[in-house]
Amino acid sequence: MTPDLSTPAGWLPVVFMALMGLAMLAYVILDGYDLGVGILLRRAPDAEKDIMIASIGPFWDANETWLVLGVGILLVAFPMAHGLILTSLYLPVTLMLFGLILRGVAFDFRVKARDHHKPWWNRAFYAGSLLATLSQGGMLGYYIVGFEPRWESGLFALFTAFALTSGYALLGATWLIMKTEGELQARAVRWARGSLWLTAAGVAAISIVTPLVSAEIFAKWFSLPNALLLAPIPLMTLALFGVIQRSLAHMPASHERWCWVPFACTVGIFILAFHGLAYSLFPYLVVHRLTVWQAASAPESLLIMFVGVCIVLPTIIGYTVYAYRVFWGKARALSYY
Secondary structure, three states, rough: OOOOOHHHEEEEEEEEHHHHHHHHHHHHHHHHHHHHHHHHHHOOOOOHHHHHHHOOOHHHHHHOHHHHHHHHHHHHHHHHHHHHHHHHOOHHHHHHHHHHHHHHHHHHHHOOOOOOHHHHHHHHHHHHHHHHHHHHHHHHHHHHOOOOOOOOHHHHHHHHHHHHHHHHHHHHHHHHHHHHHHHHHHHHHHHHHHHHHHHHHHHHHHHHHHOOOHHHHHHHHHHHHHHHHHHHHHHHHHHHHHHHHHHHOOOOOOOHHHHOOOEEEEEEEHHHHHHHHHHHHHHHHEEEEEHHHHOOOHHHHHHHHHHHHHHHHHHHHHHHHHHHHHOOOOOOOOOOO
């Protein structure tokens, strides 16, 4: 039963769920492209690795702030859901944190490492990026199926792990197209082409499996008039994949001012996929087990936290916008001198 949305007990949990969703979407897009660059690092010659790292250098650490914000909101606003989700995902969460720590250490040490040590730190940065991404993809798949302990759930989680890895690689490659020049940019175009269709398969698989999780979700998508009103989401997603394919076919020979198009379209695909998933799962935080209102903290606690979020969130957004504005333009080799 839905509470009265005119009362704090009704609207505050919805607001915090929206804020948590915003934080996680921002994390997936922003940290997604720099994780993607880390995944692609292994494929580049040594001469180009510094440029790749430099392209994410001013941003990657701040991008992870959104993960901290999202998990923090889950912990303080929805403690019951936090306990259930983190308990069910204990192993992949641990692996993700290990991967993020490994890539953070490798990022700093590779800059100052001696020549014969630097390849090892490059491999560590790649391994940390890959481990974090695979863990996040597995968590996504397992979350969608409601943590059901069946072999089909494990198989789907394994597929989403590789699909999200491809999606992050596509984000990273299109980021490099926008931020680099010359041979590295041409190489990034080839990487983007190679990642495009596995990403499309992943989006399609999630779109198909999610309605099959429950009859309620299926009805939300395929009953009339919902099916007609929601049709623009898959149609726009398909159109964006088409635009990416067409733009990549003309790169890097096309005019430089259009180099942002593949990245913008990829971001659009992630946004549309997120909105489709959010529509499917709402009002549940865990499918058929916990609604947003069942999992929420007391309204008095949420009201106090809401004041804090109103201060913290604009600060994070402002810093993010400022950082991207200052460091916009083509990447140059790292220099600490």
